[in-house]
Amino acid sequence: MPSAPIVDLADGNKMPQVGLGLWKVENATCADTVYNAIKEGYRLFDGACDYGNEVEAGQGVARAIKEGIVKREDLFIISKLWNSFHDQDQVEPICKKQLADWGVDYFDLYYIHFPVSLEYVSPETRYPPGWFYDGDKEVRLGKASLESTWKAMEQLKKNGLAKSIGISNYNGALLMDLFTYAEILPATLQIEHHPYLVQQSLLDLCAQKGIKVVGYSSFGPQSFLDCNMKVAEDFQLLFHHDTITKIADKHNKTAAQVLLRWATQRGISVIPKSTTKSRLLENLDVCSFDLTEDDIKEISSLDRNFRFNNPLNYGIPVYNFA
Template sequence: MNLTEFKLAGGDTIPSVGLGLWKIAPDAVAGCVHRAIELGYRHIDAACDYGNEAEAGVGLAASLESGLVQRDQLWVTSKLWNTYHKPEHVRAACERTLHDLKLDYLDLYHIHFPISLAFVPFEERYPPGWFFDPDADEPKMVEQPVPILETWQAMTELVQAGLVRHLGVCNFGVSLLRDLMASSETKPSVLQVELHPYLTQEKLLRFCHQQGIHVTGFSPLGAQSYFSLGMAGDEEGVIDLDVIKSIASQHGKTAAQVVLRWGVQRGTSIVPKTSRSERLRENIDLFDFELTDIQMETISDLDQHRRFNDPGDFGEKAFNTFMPIYE
């Protein structure tokens, strides 16, 4: 079974495993990106809000200039931040990302969240983060509502200008997808959402499959990215479960590889994060074994509808603002 890439509705292919740059320290990103490409990664998942696109650009440039890889062999994703939803800010935000990544175009540009926040000028603070004014006595998010369709239409102009090849959305549910598709002739090529054995999102995946929208899962190992943020309990590690370890033992693989293989084998691309060379190698070494139907079902049955990355939770705790989007 060859699951190294998936075909999009338009015929292009997206690599099934990418390097997610969220939470990788800026001083480690350039080397990490370059090493990932050396190991065979062809999918880099970036975002303005991660605060490390300029450093990622150094790694990308080094890889391209050395001939390690050609630009058309790479798939580079980035995301429009919440403060740039007004149509007049969309192109400038994309161009800043392209400048930082040292690229002429993106393969995929997402709306990062269905959350529209007040604009923060680039020269004032970049990336702007969640707070409108971090120095205020009681800093908060400040909403500036913009219809998603207006943002989306401005993004379609990026495609027409040759700055972006495909458009997508992150953290959208079925209702928002339905409304967007009913309002625009341009359908999202990709939806990126949190996906792991504790949050399988079967109905959402089925809907996207029916609509020809590919799905990428972020945080594919579940709680691992959230321990350090205090957003997951020590007992919530999927890769620590005996059932996962047992399956891993049967295949001579690690627990993490089993969970990542489950993600790919169900037809979703994944973007695990790591800056450790041995983990980079491990996370892409998923294509010399196959989980059985029973093993796939066993892992899927672990579903708890447990969402770790929820603005309805972290918004109030971290940014003094109640910001539910999934309810």
């Protein structure tokens, strides 16, 4: 059974380098997906309020623990603070709700999902609240500063609700601003990362500060085609790109394994989604071979500095990547 290498975080905690991302995992299959992934050797699960499947993910965890496959401390469970709960007095209550949904007492890692504050929507009104205040088309920006939200995140760590805290979708300027007020630096930064969006300067900044990077959407446009994102159709699928398939054939690996190894060999953690046993095993076994330096350079040269996970690409008028 393959297992993921362990990454040492700056706060002293340890994180598997490869995990299972739960974005777009359907509610009907999520519990079984998590349970089966644990059976196949997965220990890191990357969830979020906005994915709307935390209850089901927790059911999969509970089943595995009940059957003695793992203990809670064997798992690395991640969730994220949604934009609607950035107000300082809302951070801890929503984190506790998410913990209850998962059926656990603490998160191993808890992120600020996006560096944007939206107006509060009560979980009793609609959950998860999504981007629109009215659930349809009205965006209402909130008043919480990123500094005040980070201070509330630090309190979660101090209170033991999250062992590590991190940020997601921040750029270099926001990171440098965070460095001016943070008492506790983020252990990780989660970003969109694939050969069409390398973000090397941001990776370098994180390395300078000892912040580990977690890449999502490792397969590029593939992740967004089923979101009906028209712009994704303008890009050649990386699974079929001549550069990727050539390198995959050379190493007798799949294109997906090459894309994940390109990330992990450069020190980046990955959270690919899959619901099939064969793909789960392939994705977990991506550190048992090495690409050459030329392979890595050739893949990195595909960079087009294009971000798919931009709200504007979904027709959402939020300009946080402008």
